[in-house]
Amino acid sequence: MSRTCPDAARIATLLLVLCLLAPLPGIAAVERLLVPLNIDFGHIERHLGEALGADEQGLVTLDADECNHFRLEGLEVEADHHRLILTMDMLAATGTRLMGRCIGPGTWQGQGRITLVPRVDDSGLSVDFAPEQLELRRPDGTAGLLTPATRLLAEHLILPRLAAVRIDLAPTLASIDLLLAEFLPPPAQAVSPLADSSRLDQLEVLAEGLSATLAVSLASRPEQPVTAEPALDAEELAEWQRIEDELDGFLTVLTLRLAFQIDNRDLRLDLFATLLDSRYQIAHALAEDDDHADPVRVLFVDAWQRLRPLLYRLDALDVADDFDLRLAGFIAAGDALALADALGPAWGLEISRDGLRRLARMLLAEQAPDSFTPLPLGLDPALRELIGLGAHQPDRPSGNLRKWRWHDWLIAPAHAARRKPPAEALRGLVPRLAILDDYLALVSRLLDEQVSGHLGAESRLAPEFRSLFDPLVRATAWKESCWRHYVGPSDQPQVIRSSAGAVGMMQILGRVWRGVYDINRLETDIDYNVQAGIEILEHYLVDYAIRRGEHQQPGGLDNLVRATYAAYNGGPSHLTRYRRDDTAPRLRAIDNEFWRHFQQMRGERWPDVASCFPVG
Numbered sequence: 001m002s003r004t005c006p007d008a009a010r011i012a013t014l015l016l017v018l019c020l021l022a023p024l025p026g027i028a029a030v031e032r033l034l035v036p037l038n039i040d041f042g043h044i045e046r047h048l049g050e051a052l053g054a055d056e057q058g059l060v061t062l063d064a065d066e067c068n069h070f071r072l073e074g075l076e077v078e079a080d081h082h083r084l085i086l087t088m089d090m091l092a093a094t095g096t097r098l099m100g101r102c103i104g105p106g107t108w109q110g111q112g113r114i115t116l117v118p119r120v121d122d123s124g125l126s127v128d129f130a131p132e133q134l135e136l137r138r139p140d141g142t143a144g145l146l147t148p149a150t151r152l153l154a155e156h157l158i159l160p161r162l163a164a165v166r167i168d169l170a171p172t173l174a175s176i177d178l179l180l181a182e183f184l185p186p187p188a189q190a191v192s193p194l195a196d197s198s199r200l201d202q203l204e205v206l207a208e209g210l211s212a213t214l215a216v217s218l219a220s221r222p223e224q225p226v227t228a229e230p231a232l233d234a235e236e237l238a239e240w241q242r243i244e245d246e247l248d249g250f251l252t253v254l255t256l257r258l259a260f261q262i263d264n265r266d267l268r269l270d271l272f273a274t275l276l277d278s279r280y281q282i283a284h285a286l287a288e289d290d291d292h293a294d295p296v297r298v299l300f301v302d303a304w305q306r307l308r309p310l311l312y313r314l315d316a317l318d319v320a321d322d323f324d325l326r327l328a329g330f331i332a333a334g335d336a337l338a339l340a341d342a343l344g345p346a347w348g349l350e351i352s353r354d355g356l357r358r359l360a361r362m363l364l365a366e367q368a369p370d371s372f373t374p375l376p377l378g379l380d381p382a383l384r385e386l387i388g389l390g391a392h393q394p395d396r397p398s399g400n401l402r403k404w405r406w407h408d409w410l411i412a413p414a415h416a417a418r419r420k421p422p423a424e425a426l427r428g429l430v431p432r433l434a435i436l437d438d439y440l441a442l443v444s445r446l447l448d449e450q451v452s453g454h455l456g457a458e459s460r461l462a463p464e465f466r467s468l469f470d471p472l473v474r475a476t477a478w479k480e481s482c483w484r485h486y487v488g489p490s491d492q493p494q495v496i497r498s499s500a501g502a503v504g505m506m507q508i509l510g511r512v513w514r515g516v517y518d519i520n521r522l523e524t525d526i527d528y529n530v531q532a533g534i535e536i537l538e539h540y541l542v543d544y545a546i547r548r549g550e551h552q553q554p555g556g557l558d559n560l561v562r563a564t565y566a567a568y569n570g571g572p573s574h575l576t577r578y579r580r581d582d583t584a585p586r587l588r589a590i591d592n593e594f595w596r597h598f599q600q601m602r603g604e605r606w607p608d609v610a611s612c613f614p615v616g
Helices: 004-009 041-052 148-158 161-162 172-182 234-259 267-287 295-311 325-343 353-367 381-386 406-410 413-419 420-425 434-459 463-481 519-524 525-547 558-570 585-604
Strands: 032-040 060-065 068-080 083-098 101-119 126-137 166-167 194-205 207-216
Touching: 032 041, 041 060, 041 068, 041 161, 041 166, 041 207, 060 148, 068 148, 068 353, 068 463, 083 126, 083 148, 083 413, 101 148, 101 161, 101 194, 101 434, 126 194, 148 161, 148 207, 172 194, 172 207, 172 325, 172 353, 234 267, 234 295, 234 353, 234 381, 267 295, 267 525, 295 325, 325 353, 420 434, 420 463, 420 525, 434 463, 463 558, 463 585, 558 585
Parallel strands: none
Antiparallel strands: 032 207, 060 068, 068 083, 083 101, 101 126, 126 166, 194 207
């Protein structure tokens, strides 16, 4: 009965199946939606065990008096047509106290089987269980002489406790209703989008648990013709950006709270990948000039579709006893919102800051913050540890720093640059054709020193993959920035920045990697920017490309390089885009260009200069 969360996570395969149940034509006029709500046997076992007083090891002690008692363990529930069978190992003692001693038949040991009929109670808000039949068997399968006395004791001590069991889903259903009311504006001349409160309807016994039918009643509204949305004004655009920040904060708080409480590293990494993908999407949405779209709605639904399957993989967490029901409600609410979005524009799904906070509180309860903004931008050592990067990024300057002598500055500039640590020589330096060879030599030296230092000290990369890493770093830096950290006039250099806000030689999105890196240093410190890029590349290579077996696809080790760059460029969900048939032409062109750069770097460790700095 320690299976609280994986069992409970499957309680709520809620509302997603609704897409198959609801008719597509005229969906905007739907009034009553019937949705299956699944309750896993493990969750039922927990409730039955709690009713019987099971301890942490699942042992139950029931005493009528000092001479009559039960010891139960191994409670299991299984399906039997339209009923449930609860089985348990029993050790019973029966007797009468006489002259200070227990006089009677003695002890009975065997197995008990109790038939339970699950029912939706009259309120439609909970599930109870009616004991219907009790059967006792000794280990050899026979009844035995002591069975009748044991049966009477079981009917007195066990059956009433089971009859009192309630799985109360009222808070879950109420929370779903509140969420729908928060995110769905009411139709004309109505005070709520809900025609009635959600209720449990029918109940069915399945091989893996119970399936209740959740009835969600929405107020009818006429279908509306699809028309072009008017352009958002400046104030509306600013508000959407503030809500995007709230969505970023909501997803960060949610995924990190869950990740910090689990020991499964694969699940941690997958949760972090979901967060990174959402941050990538938000960063690009903020950069796009689309004043007719509501990007937050799309971002929320996309994030939910990535997060939802991971919630089913949660193992037992060190949280309050009601976490499984809160998780069920959270999944149900998220599914309800995603489904409401699929109903179409007539229903007008609106993501709000208050709605996100309410949704978070369904899962995190008192641990949910009052606000998800302003977004914290400082380093979070715990986050770095969580994803396996170490509490602090190594501060590894390139070259050997030394105290400069006065006559160093009399040396010819190019010669002096070669004597300086490369990052220092590159500080504020904008590449120009006249100094291009010296400039590229400095960058090559910087990359060589940083990669060598990383592989020699902090790398988690296995020896058989290390030959790929240096050309991977070089090709990534070339594809992302043409080995530039600064652009613009030589006397007014500016840090290179993409439209989405990626900065520096390795083009790192500070908004995506906030908490993992110092956002200011990504701009001001070339060494730091390159080190961060190297860490991110290794993270994607080791924790995603290798872990997910990309090198086992046709193409072998080369796939690791292509998958790693695709994730670096677009986020973890892009890991396999290099080999998918449905990859957008623009992204395929990016991947193909990177691959040409990688092959050039692997062969010559030097870029195709003409691709960025044409000299003809």
